[in-house]
Structures are given as C-alpha cells and as structure tokens.
Amino acid sequence: MLRVGDGSLELLKGTLDVLLLKTLSHGPLHGYAISRSIRRATDEAFTVEEGALYPALRRLEKRGLVEAEWGVTDTGREARFYRLTGAGETELASGLRTWHRYVAAMARVLADGHP
Amino acid sequence: MLRVGDGSLELLKGTLDVLLLKTLSHGPLHGYAISRSIRRATDEAFTVEEGALYPALRRLEKRGLVEAEWGVTDTGREARFYRLTGAGETELASGLRTWHRYVAAMARVLADGHP
DNA sequence: TTATATCCCTAAGATTACAAGGGATATCCC
DNA sequence: GGGATATCCCTTGTAATCTTAGGGATATAA
Known part of the structure; x- marks a missing residue:
C-alpha cells in the first residue's frame, strides 16, 4: 500500500473519480494540470499516474460527468x-x-474498543 | 460506489486488511465473528462479504500477520x-x-480552494 | 419441517489502479 | 547546434481485490 521510496501512497481503487471531479469543480483543466494540481495539493502524497488518469477521464466523460x-x-x-x-x-x-x-465507518472500527 | 438498496458502502480495495487486523487486535475471532463485529461497529455501513473475507484472511495468514x-x-x-x-x-x-x-491527503483535495 | 442463524469455502466476473511503453513540441542552457 | 527538462497526449498489459453467486453442513426456534 505504501510506496517506500518516495512518500507517496497508492490510490485506493474508487477514490480517483471524486478527486478528479473535485479538482475540476474549480474550473476546466487539462489532464496534465489536473495531475499537477492533485500532486501539489497533497504535497506529493498522491501522484496520479497517466495510466490511471486518462482512462478515468474517459470513464467520467462517457458517464456524462465531464465534457472535453x-x-x-x-x-x-x-x-x-x-x-x-x-x-x-x-x-x-x-x-x-x-x-x-x-x-466515519472506518473510524468506528479503527477506534479502540468496538468488539 | 454506493449501494442503493441498503445503506451499505462498497469496500475500497485495500482497506479490508487493516479492518481485519484491527478487529483481531482485541483478541482471536473466527471469520463469521469478524464479519459480524465489523458490520455492527459500522452500523451496517460495512458488510464484509464472505467472498472477500476468507481470501483476505488467507492472504494475511500467508504473510504471517495472523495465525489460524x-x-x-x-x-x-x-x-x-x-x-x-x-x-x-x-x-x-x-x-x-x-x-x-x-x-489527510484526501481532505486537502476535497477542501475548497486548492487550485 | 421450515426458516433462520451460524459456520466454512471457492470460482467467475468486473473494476480500476500501476507499470511501461510511444509520440510530439517548447524552452532553457551549454 | 544539441541535450535535458517540462509539458502535453495516449494505449496496452498486468495485478490486485472486491462483488456476485454459488456449494456444503449443523443447530435451534417457530
């Protein structure tokens, strides 16, 4: 899960879409700028690989959530x-x-004393 | 991502392991009890399907993180x-x-005003 | 005896991220 | 001129891990 070399995290499958939508909510951007924005906002913790980025943008476009x-x-x-x-x-x-x-659900499990 | 019928969420791929480890940190449990514990702790938000649970436990066992x-x-x-x-x-x-x-990284992106 | 809860498990399918490529242009620096 | 770096686009293959959908068995309550 954790990439050792740099301090970057692997993206959990399913969270990229909301990251992209949120990033685009400030105004139109091209792919490269989206990637850069997320990398900077997270202080390098998230690096959106191009092999994930472009297919994801296509999916969002196909679902009518973004227009290119x-x-x-x-x-x-x-x-x-x-x-x-x-x-x-x-x-x-x-x-x-x-x-x-x-x-919130994760927090309830990860907090001590739930059994 | 959201399952419509009930209020339960699909598990993000990669978060199950820590849920299982945390649940077992209170003491030994069998699979069914683990599943029930998580379901109850999250108020039904997380339902660990058996098709995910048992393979995950095997993985953890193989990695030496749990013993059965x-x-x-x-x-x-x-x-x-x-x-x-x-x-x-x-x-x-x-x-x-x-x-x-x-x-924390998600929060930085999802907070308003990061571009 | 039928349903429900308790227990174990596997196989197929889908999704989605990473890795690793390929291509092209602009700009800066030597 | 030439090389490195940054900026931009994309695809294919691979791996991981989840859901769905089964199968099997026993105890208990209605």
Whole structure:
C-alpha cells in the first residue's frame, strides 16, 4: 500500500473519480494540470499516474460527468480541457457524502474498543 | 460506489486488511465473528462479504500477520480462530498511519480552494 | 419441517489502479 | 547546434481485490 521510496501512497481503487471531479469543480483543466494540481495539493502524497488518469477521464466523460474540448494552454500547447457538467456536480456531491460516510465507518472500527 | 438498496458502502480495495487486523487486535475471532463485529461497529455501513473475507484472511495468514487454529465457538460449533501475530501488530500500526495519511491527503483535495 | 442463524469455502466476473511503453513540441542552457 | 527538462497526449498489459453467486453442513426456534 505504501510506496517506500518516495512518500507517496497508492490510490485506493474508487477514490480517483471524486478527486478528479473535485479538482475540476474549480474550473476546466487539462489532464496534465489536473495531475499537477492533485500532486501539489497533497504535497506529493498522491501522484496520479497517466495510466490511471486518462482512462478515468474517459470513464467520467462517457458517464456524462465531464465534457472535453480541445484548446490551447497558457504555454501555447494543444490540450484537452475537461469541464464538470451538471451531472458531474451532482455526482461530486454524492461522492463527497459517500467518502465522509466511509471515513466515519472506518473510524468506528479503527477506534479502540468496538468488539 | 454506493449501494442503493441498503445503506451499505462498497469496500475500497485495500482497506479490508487493516479492518481485519484491527478487529483481531482485541483478541482471536473466527471469520463469521469478524464479519459480524465489523458490520455492527459500522452500523451496517460495512458488510464484509464472505467472498472477500476468507481470501483476505488467507492472504494475511500467508504473510504471517495472523495465525489460524481450529476451535469450538460458544455455540458449540467448529470454527477457525484467527489471532494477530507480532508482525500483524506491526502491520496494523503501519496500516493505521497509512490510512490517516490517506484521509489527510484526501481532505486537502476535497477542501475548497486548492487550485 | 421450515426458516433462520451460524459456520466454512471457492470460482467467475468486473473494476480500476500501476507499470511501461510511444509520440510530439517548447524552452532553457551549454 | 544539441541535450535535458517540462509539458502535453495516449494505449496496452498486468495485478490486485472486491462483488456476485454459488456449494456444503449443523443447530435451534417457530
């Protein structure tokens, strides 16, 4: 679970979607910028690999949670910008609730004295 | 991610081990009792399916984190009792730290205003 | 005798992350 | 000019681990 070399954690399968949706909730970003944003926000704890990122963005697009559009970055490069849709916002809210419930449930088990 | 019918959550792949180790840290239990303990502690939020539970216990056993032994339950039934080993305690401590770092990293992304 | 709870287990299927590639361009520095 | 680095896109293969869906057996209560 823990990667030894750097201090980065493996992503738990199922949490990437909400990370992406949340990151896009501040405004459209291209894949590379999304990855950078998450890496910086978590102080390198989360590094979103490209092999996870792009398939995940495709999944979200297919589900109608994000929309993609080609554009040009600040640095003058072609890039695909992803934008959160209305359905994406709804899913984000749901995902946040689910995550918080998950953390609460974990806390109940991991707290001492539940048997 | 969310199962609609009941209020139970799908387990994120990778969190089951620490749940099991923690549950066993209070003393030896057999599989069925472990499952029941977690279900009750989380107020039904987590239901550990048998198809996940037994393979997970085998993995932990193979890694030397738990030891198994046949015994008899309070109700007079044969059951395999799992006991946390020293290595299991160490792994539990490590798993707890990892989980807390994970939650903290998630929180930094999911909090408003990180871009 | 039927249902429910208690106990064990496996096999197939799906999902989803990582690893490891490939490709292209801009910019900085020597 | 040339090389390294950062910026951008993507796919394929692999591994891990969960859910679903079974199978089997016994005790007890209705």
